Amino acid sequence: MDSEEHERDEEPEAPAEDRAPPSPEMVPFAPPEATLAAPEPTPSTHSRLADAALVMLLVIGYVSPTVAALVALATGARGLAFICFGIAAVGIGIWAVIRLYRRTRTHGRGAALAWADVLVLGILPAWGLLYNHIVNATCQVIECEASGEVFRPLAEPEVFGLLAFHLVTALAYVVSRRRRAALHPPMAELLVHAGMLAGMAIHVLLAVHFGKWVLIGVVFPPAFLPCLSPVLTVILYGAELRHRLRLRGADARAIGKPLAVYREGPEQTFLPERIHHPTLLRALALSPVVLGVHAVLQAVWLGHAAGALQVFTRTCDYTLSRLPVELLPGDCHYLCTVAARGHSWLVRPLRMGRRGGVPIVVNRQLAVANAFEDLLHERWPRFGRLARRTYDLLARPVCNYLRPAWVSDVVYLFMKPAEWVFYLVLVLLDPRSPETRIDRMYR
Template identity: 30%
Template sequence: MAALFILGIFLVFIVFLVWLVLKRTKIAAKPPELIIGSVYIFTLFLFLIGLLFHSNPYYKAVDPVDGECYNPFSEQHILTLLFYFVAYNISLFLVWTRSKKLPPLSLVLAMIFILIGIVLNLVIIYQTSTHDTTSLDIYISDTEHILLLFAPVAALCVGILLIYKVLTEQLTETADRTYANPYLHKIQDFLLHKSRNPLWILVFLFPVFFICTLILILFGQAPDAIIKVFTETTTWKLSQQMHPPVLDHKGHYLCTVAASGHPTIVKPIRLGQRNGRPIIVNRQLLIANAFEEMIQDFSPKLHHVIRKNYDRYGYNLSTKINTPSVSSITYVAMKPLEWFFLISLYLFCHKPELKIKQQYTL
């Protein structure tokens, strides 16, 4: 509720800011237009927040426990997407404020960039609609990607509304125009009829798109960058790449207790190996890991649920276990759970001590 209240205050602030800017620049805007424009800007801020949670390229190893995840857009080809984003929003602004005053060629270019932007927004919606984090296993959250959906949906709606606005204005103006010359009348009727056909616009769209692609190539972008910006990613709908194995979680949880507690209390017994790294182990850690292994043998699905929640909350706990005293207190507090694990092993495991001994072997 607190987050929604803050977002509401922020939205009101954006509405006021947009109204102030329009007033200073003497741009007339009806209340619905003011609200729609403010909401659109607000969704762009949400989009940026979403990207903060999903900022890593597909080839970088991440630590899911820290909430790190992958960008839905390829950083190598992002310039192409940024170019069309800027062109789209400039076109929206020009069509909204000056559609009746724009020169014919400028209006045509603006409409073409809006059409291209609409297509790209549809692709972005499709790309961010699915975020598959199963390969990350213990990713602590899978909801922030929703923040990436609002902006393309809002941009799509604004673009469609402005295209409808321009077409309505142009058709009305053309229909009301009369010519004394009969040949001009025939040309007018022909253009009026063709302007109702969306395919007529595509004739001008592809040459503009081709020229933009050539310009972007001069700036180091690939000819198919508009496709690769979505496919050279991982964990998203159109992704075709695989990320590296996730990073080790820095020896969290009971490993911290065994290594940091007072030796007379936590009773370290030997060195072990965890994910290729040496660690200090005690019997409590060995019993806990043996119990986890037993659960995994009995029910992999149950183990996945337990492990996911253990990693989610255990990491935050481990960051607070940073002194010998706290580590020792944690060891004592975990004793009842250790006894439960040990009893379970002796009840359901054929050779419990062998299983305990095999944990974290070098």
């Protein structure tokens, strides 16, 4: 009896495949998160480039105003001090980019995107308004400074109405970022979409109006980043609008679906998110109304039916400008003229001369250069006019900003080889005495 019980106790277990399946009540509950878990994806090249671009924007955007102010203070410093300052600024900028990029890759883009919103929607417009206010408010410019003059891109006070409209569209963007769920009543949700669409339309118009300055903002962002503000705003609004339309599309597809039983496994295939086209069409129909309300309010404020357009048209030298540029005669500076204003022990002024009725300092280098140009106009007038136009386009705008005496010394030394070439041409090609031609310059 005992041996039989002992044999029954030591009877081996049946193989796993022969066992009966457990009842449903015995299956332990597994949360959906566990079934959906997947290995951490490897960061793609696109993700890395997007993070790098975001970090570059933040560093340039937040550091550039400080750097610009310090550069303005350092313009009166010695050349060596200015160069050292520039090298230090570049080094600090590179260090900040690397540090912020590593932090973004580790902690995600959340904080970086929030700072980008503040930069693009707040700081850059304010910085651009400052530029808009301090540049040439008229369409009059001295003839020799015309090629390098910057005119006011947006008319004042019309620009303040445009600023108010920008703040309204920025409010729609902020509401969309803060409240992902659909707003109630439905008209509030529709106004958020229409507000971002209207903001995109206005900023596309601004980018077209700025024209070449948008490209300059890409090439040299530290000083001209506000010129990129319309493009960056369109990117922000467009990405947020697309994301919100996808959320509304997901809400629409979820309506009418039965609730899943907790034991039901997750879907194995995922359809790509799609935007909600009815909401997009309604927003497209409402956005012209939003723009029309802005135009009416602007017209009532300014007392002119086209008040909303005057912010673009009442300017000069831009894409949508309608005012002509007026050229005024004035004292024009050239490289050799600048060089002659250096320290007397180096540039060795000879006498005072007159150009356009204005007294100027004349030294040997200036007289030789002008005699060479005089020879060109005399013997090869077409080539002389071409050389003059090319010089006026490339070099003359720079000359008007070369003020310190030490800069004139540098220009004098830089132009010395050209002076020797000019004199050699005069000796070889002038049919008369070169010294006679040189001596009568600026008399």
